[in-house]
Amino acid sequence: MPTFNLARAVYDQQLLVDTSDMTPLYVNSTGTVVWSPNVYLQQLCKMDMTKFPYDQHNCTFQIYLVMFDVNQASQHDSFLCIVVKIFELDIVTAHTSPILIQYSENNAWKLKSSEMRVLTFVSGISPPIGYISLSLVIQRRPRYFLLNLLFPTLALSFLNILADSGEKVGYPITVLLSVMVMMGVTTDVMPEASDVVPLITQFFTALTVISILTVATTVVILLIHHRREEEENEERKKQTSFLGQYGLVLLKNIG
Incomplete structure (x- = not known):
């Protein structure tokens, strides 16, 4: 044969x-x-x-x-x-x-x-x-990866929390960690070596950079936000003290 x-x-x-x-x-x-x-x-x-x-x-x-x-x-x-x-x-x-x-x-x-x-x-x-x-x-067949990778990551990325919430800094860090976990899961599915970089890897990389910038920006915003609150509280105290002293002077003059 x-x-x-x-x-x-x-x-x-x-x-x-x-x-x-x-x-x-x-x-x-x-x-x-x-x-x-x-x-x-x-x-x-x-x-x-x-x-x-x-x-x-x-x-x-x-x-x-x-x-x-x-x-x-x-x-x-x-x-x-x-x-x-x-x-x-x-x-x-x-x-x-x-x-x-x-x-x-x-x-x-x-x-x-x-x-x-x-x-x-x-x-x-x-x-x-x-x-x-x-x-x-x-x-x-893309349905598994769409429902278990892309949709949860996008949902977490588009959510946001008001500055008055105490989780303003913790939430972007959670999003950053979740994006990195999703990137690791995607890397396990794909080949170890490739001539091209997949679009989903580029997307997760860009999302990671955005999450890092979001954490840094959130810290700066919170510092400015709390500084303004402290300045407003000091102004209120000064105004209250001034009004109190002015009221005492008026009472003395009337008396």
Whole structure:
């Protein structure tokens, strides 16, 4: 049986080959041999997290023949140095998209589209290599992140407390801590390394800076607010003292 390999596999080498002694094959009257191996594939895919949680990704599986040309297989006789053509080997797909009979829905991802093609890789050095290109476009389901991350953070950020309240300083600090916690939760979901900075990370960073400025501004406002209250109280005391002294003088003059 021919051996297939998966490009960009998670491990160094991932072959699609049946290592058991008995390989199930289906042969019809036209001479077509059908081989259906069951293989668990682990593929490396590049992810663009810019629009998280509305991101979608295109993951392409490239399964190619190993030690076979695209149209034929050959055997080399070491004694006569003659290349003998044994049989022709073509890669044919019966469908333009994978069969999704056994596909089950995922709570975090939605399969948006799929495509399967047979292509040929020509390097110019080695003979042409045929491979199957299987493309899967998956889209994240954003409802969980909208209800558990964005909505609570926005709700806390838009709230405010009057200056007369004793929690004026404590509340912005609470908002700042909640934003930092939400940022940590988002970081745990996303990949550790990325070529781009997601928009939601930029939003949380800007919100963190605004929260820090809000805390500093609130402290300044409270200082000014309490200073004005102290000045007003001193003015009232002076006016009360002046009125009291003026009243005593009037009483003495009348008496």
